[in-house]
Amino acid sequence: MSLLIDRGGPIADPWVRVQRDEPLPDGPAIVDPDRLAGLDHAPLGVHLPNTADAAALASEFSRLALISIDFPAFNDGRGFSIARRLRELGYTGRLRAAGPVIADQFAYLLECGFDEVEIPDALAARQPAEHWLAAIARAGHAYQRGRTGARASILDARSADHG
Amino acid sequence: MAKAFIPSVLAANDLVEGDSVYLGTDTWVREIARAAVATTPAEAEALAARGVAAERANLVVGAYAVEVNLAGGTPWPIARREQIKASRATTIPVGPAALLDVAA
Amino acid sequence: MYRYDEFDAGFVRARVAEFRDQVGRRLAGSLTEDEFKPLRLMNGLYLQLHAYMLRVAIPYGTLSSRQMRMLAEIAERWDRGYGHFTTRQNIQFNWPKLRDVPDILDALASVEMHAIQTSGNCIRNTTSDPLAGVAPDEIEDPRVTCELIRQWSSLHPEFTFLGRKFKIAVSAAEEDRAAVATHDIGLYIVRNDAGEVGYRVLVGGGQGRTPMLAKELRAFLPKADLLPYLEAALRVYNLHGRRDNKFKARIKILVHELGIEEYRRQVEEEFARLDRAAIAAPEAEVARIAAYFAPAPLPARPAEDAGFERALKADPAFAAWVGQNTHPHRVPGYRAVTVSLKPVGGVPGDATAEQMRVLADLAEAHSGAELRVTHEQNIVLPSVGLGDLPKVFRGLAGVGLDAPNRGLVTDIIACPGLDYCALATARSIPVAQAISRRFGDPRRQAEIGPLAIKISGCINACGHHHVGHIGILGIDKAGVESYQITLGGHAGADASLGERTGPGFAFDEVPGVIETLVDRYLELRTSRRETFLQTYRRVGMEPFREALYEPAH
Known part of the structure; x- marks a missing residue:
C-alpha cells in the first residue's frame, strides 16, 4: 500500500496501477508504456521507468491524464530531469513521483513539475503528511529561474527590486 | 579445514558525538581495551546483533567487526586503519600524526 | 568581494533551520541513517574515521578577515583549535559533534558563510584562481562567473541528487592556476576574434581511479548563455550518467563512453530546446554581482620602495621569501603574497586558530581585509604594498608561517x-x-x-x-x-x-x-x-x- 500526497496534503488515489497482463478496470488506469499503443481507455495514465526517454512519449500527451515516474531510490535523481523535460515538451497533465522519495525533496519535486508523490507505507509511517507540508512551508526561496511550484526565485525578486 | 576464527570486537561511531566507540560488556566505550571480545563465531554474531539493535535505537552508526590481536592482554586491532582509529593518534592539536609503529 | 543581500542571508538561514530540523528528526528516528546521510553530506557533514568532519565552503577561495576570525572561533569553540584547508579551497574541521553542527552553521551564517553542497552527489564549491582580481594576466575577474554559478547551483531542484559529485572550476588568466582541466566542467574565460568575452567550455576531467583531462565541449560560449548551457550539460549527465557503479559515475566516464562528439550533440540539442531567457541570469543581476568585484581602488604607490629595498639587502631570509612567495600584481608597487601552510615537518594545509587570527589581522592591516585559499592548500594575501612586506613577513614568522617554499619540494x-x-x-x-x-x-x-x-x-x-x-x-x-x-x-x-x-x-x-x-x-x-x-x-x-x-x- 502507499500514501499519495500533493501540496495540500494527503489525497485519495483514484488510479489503479495495472500490472503487465491484467485486464483494465473501468476507472482511471495506469499502464506500462509498452501497453499504450492502440489502447482505448480513459482516463489513462502511464508509469515510466527512470530510464525512459521523455521525448518518445510526446505524441501521446493528449490522451494521458497522468504520468507516473518511478523513483527506485530517493537518491536516484534521474526522475527530476525526466519530469522537467516532460513539462518543457508541453505535457500539462498530472505528474506523479512514485517510490521512496523523502519529504526533504518535496520542494524540488514540485519545482521540476511533479504534482504529487506516491510513497510506500513504511516510509509514510516515519514521514507522515505533516512532514511533507512542513518541508514546503520552510523551503523559502530558490536561486534558479524558470521554475515554479514551491520556492520563489531570488533572481526574479531582485529584478523586481531593481524595478 | 575451517579457517581459524580471529577474535574481534565491535566498532561504531556514536550518533550524537561522532566519536569512535566499541561495544563493551554493558555499554559502548571509548577505549578498545574495554571492548567485549568475541572469541567464537557465535559470540561475534551476538555482538553484531547488539550492534544492529543499537543502530535501530539511534545510539550508534555503522557498526562493524574489527579483528584483534590478544597477545598484549587487551585487544588491539590487526589492521593499520583500525590501529590508527583505536589509538586516536590525531587528537593532538595540529597534530603531527605521529608515526604509528604501535607496540601495543 | 561579494556581500550577501537579504535574499542570500535568508537562504542560508533557512538552510540552517532546515538542517537543525533534520538533525532533530534523525535523533528522533523519523529519518534513518541512510536517509540522513545524503542530507548531512549536502551540508558538508561527513562521518570519518574518528569523528564527524565538517567541510565549510570558501566560495572560489575568497574570504574576509572577519570570516577568517570566525573560522578561528569555530576551531576553538567547537573543535580542537585548528582547521585544515583543502585542495578545493574549503576548510575542514575534524572533530565537531552532531548536536553542535546547527550552531556552527549559524555562526557561519552570521559571517555570510555556509557548508552547503561541500559534499554529496551535487554541484560542489566552484573553484578559481587564487590571484583572481589581482593577476596581471587575466581578462576579467573570474569570481563574477563563480558567484553566478554558486547561486545557480545552490539547491538546484533538478541537480541535487546526481549520480556523483560535480566540480566546476573557472580561470580567466593566461596561466591556469585553478587546474581547470581536471574538473567535471572547466571554464576558461576567453576573448574571441570579434573581441567579445565568453567561455571556452571543457568537460569530463577528473582524477580518482580513472584520471582524465577534460575535453573541449564548446570553443566559445557567449556569456549570457552560461547558466542555460550548464543546465543542458548537467541534464544530459543526470539522465545518462552511469548509476550502476560508483566508480564509473562521474561525467568523465559518460563523456568517454559516448565520445565527446555525441555528448556535445546531446547537450546542444538540449540547450536548443531550453527556454534560455527563462533560465539565464538577468543582465542587471550579473551587473549587480560584478560591482562587488570591481577592482578595489588601491592607494597609488611608487613602483619601488626604499624601505623594501633596504630590507631585501639586510635580511637574506626576507629576500628568499619575497623571491619565492610573492607574485606580480596588476597595480605597480603591490605584490600578492602566498603564505605557505607547509612549514617543514608540518601537516600540509593545517592552521591553528592563532595562525588564522594572525592571518586575518595581517590581511586587515595590509591587504584590504581579504584572503584567498589556494588549491595547493596555502593562503594568499592578494594586495600587499611593497613597503608593508617586511611587516607582513615578521608577522607571519611570529606564528611559523614564513616558510619560503611556495612551489618547491616541501610545498606538498x-x-x-x-x-x-x-x-x-x-x-x-x-x-x-x-x-x-x-x-x-x-x-x-x-x-x-x-x-x-x-x-x-x-x-x-x-x-x-x-x-x-x-x-x-x-x-x-x-x-x-x-x-x-x-x-x-x-x-x-x-x-x-x-x-x-x-x-x-x-x-x-x-x-x-x-x-x-x-x-x-x-x-x-x-x-x-x-x-x-x-x-x-x-x-x-x-x-x-x-x-x-x-x-x-
Whole structure:
C-alpha cells in the first residue's frame, strides 16, 4: 500500500496501477508504456521507468491524464530531469513521483513539475503528511529561474527590486 | 579445514558525538581495551546483533567487526586503519600524526 | 568581494533551520541513517574515521578577515583549535559533534558563510584562481562567473541528487592556476576574434581511479548563455550518467563512453530546446554581482620602495621569501603574497586558530581585509604594498608561517589520508612530513627549484597525485601500506597525467625514493633553469626508473 500526497496534503488515489497482463478496470488506469499503443481507455495514465526517454512519449500527451515516474531510490535523481523535460515538451497533465522519495525533496519535486508523490507505507509511517507540508512551508526561496511550484526565485525578486 | 576464527570486537561511531566507540560488556566505550571480545563465531554474531539493535535505537552508526590481536592482554586491532582509529593518534592539536609503529 | 543581500542571508538561514530540523528528526528516528546521510553530506557533514568532519565552503577561495576570525572561533569553540584547508579551497574541521553542527552553521551564517553542497552527489564549491582580481594576466575577474554559478547551483531542484559529485572550476588568466582541466566542467574565460568575452567550455576531467583531462565541449560560449548551457550539460549527465557503479559515475566516464562528439550533440540539442531567457541570469543581476568585484581602488604607490629595498639587502631570509612567495600584481608597487601552510615537518594545509587570527589581522592591516585559499592548500594575501612586506613577513614568522617554499619540494599537497579519512587506504600526512623534513634545508630546496609533490592516501586522489610532478599514491596491499610513484603529472594549462614508475614502495622507503628521484634529476638537468618537469618531459621515464629499480646504475 502507499500514501499519495500533493501540496495540500494527503489525497485519495483514484488510479489503479495495472500490472503487465491484467485486464483494465473501468476507472482511471495506469499502464506500462509498452501497453499504450492502440489502447482505448480513459482516463489513462502511464508509469515510466527512470530510464525512459521523455521525448518518445510526446505524441501521446493528449490522451494521458497522468504520468507516473518511478523513483527506485530517493537518491536516484534521474526522475527530476525526466519530469522537467516532460513539462518543457508541453505535457500539462498530472505528474506523479512514485517510490521512496523523502519529504526533504518535496520542494524540488514540485519545482521540476511533479504534482504529487506516491510513497510506500513504511516510509509514510516515519514521514507522515505533516512532514511533507512542513518541508514546503520552510523551503523559502530558490536561486534558479524558470521554475515554479514551491520556492520563489531570488533572481526574479531582485529584478523586481531593481524595478 | 575451517579457517581459524580471529577474535574481534565491535566498532561504531556514536550518533550524537561522532566519536569512535566499541561495544563493551554493558555499554559502548571509548577505549578498545574495554571492548567485549568475541572469541567464537557465535559470540561475534551476538555482538553484531547488539550492534544492529543499537543502530535501530539511534545510539550508534555503522557498526562493524574489527579483528584483534590478544597477545598484549587487551585487544588491539590487526589492521593499520583500525590501529590508527583505536589509538586516536590525531587528537593532538595540529597534530603531527605521529608515526604509528604501535607496540601495543 | 561579494556581500550577501537579504535574499542570500535568508537562504542560508533557512538552510540552517532546515538542517537543525533534520538533525532533530534523525535523533528522533523519523529519518534513518541512510536517509540522513545524503542530507548531512549536502551540508558538508561527513562521518570519518574518528569523528564527524565538517567541510565549510570558501566560495572560489575568497574570504574576509572577519570570516577568517570566525573560522578561528569555530576551531576553538567547537573543535580542537585548528582547521585544515583543502585542495578545493574549503576548510575542514575534524572533530565537531552532531548536536553542535546547527550552531556552527549559524555562526557561519552570521559571517555570510555556509557548508552547503561541500559534499554529496551535487554541484560542489566552484573553484578559481587564487590571484583572481589581482593577476596581471587575466581578462576579467573570474569570481563574477563563480558567484553566478554558486547561486545557480545552490539547491538546484533538478541537480541535487546526481549520480556523483560535480566540480566546476573557472580561470580567466593566461596561466591556469585553478587546474581547470581536471574538473567535471572547466571554464576558461576567453576573448574571441570579434573581441567579445565568453567561455571556452571543457568537460569530463577528473582524477580518482580513472584520471582524465577534460575535453573541449564548446570553443566559445557567449556569456549570457552560461547558466542555460550548464543546465543542458548537467541534464544530459543526470539522465545518462552511469548509476550502476560508483566508480564509473562521474561525467568523465559518460563523456568517454559516448565520445565527446555525441555528448556535445546531446547537450546542444538540449540547450536548443531550453527556454534560455527563462533560465539565464538577468543582465542587471550579473551587473549587480560584478560591482562587488570591481577592482578595489588601491592607494597609488611608487613602483619601488626604499624601505623594501633596504630590507631585501639586510635580511637574506626576507629576500628568499619575497623571491619565492610573492607574485606580480596588476597595480605597480603591490605584490600578492602566498603564505605557505607547509612549514617543514608540518601537516600540509593545517592552521591553528592563532595562525588564522594572525592571518586575518595581517590581511586587515595590509591587504584590504581579504584572503584567498589556494588549491595547493596555502593562503594568499592578494594586495600587499611593497613597503608593508617586511611587516607582513615578521608577522607571519611570529606564528611559523614564513616558510619560503611556495612551489618547491616541501610545498606538498596531501590529503588527510588514513589519519582522518574513512575512505583512505594509507597514511599521507606522515609521508608528507617525512619528505618535508628530508628536504628541510631551504638552500637545498632552492637549488632543486620548482617541484610539485602530491600525495593521495587512496585511489580517490584527493591529494591530486595524478598531476604531481612526483605523485605518490598510498594503497593497501594485503594489510600493508604501499606507495606507488608517478612522474610527469602537471596541473597547469599544459596539464598532463603522471606515469607510474613501477612497483610500489614501503612507507619507510618513500623519503629515500623521492631523494633518489631528485638526485637523478639534478644529474640530468641541462642547467638550473631546467625544472624537474621539463627534464622529465625531455628525457622520459627510463633514467628515473633505472635510478629507482636498478641502483647499481
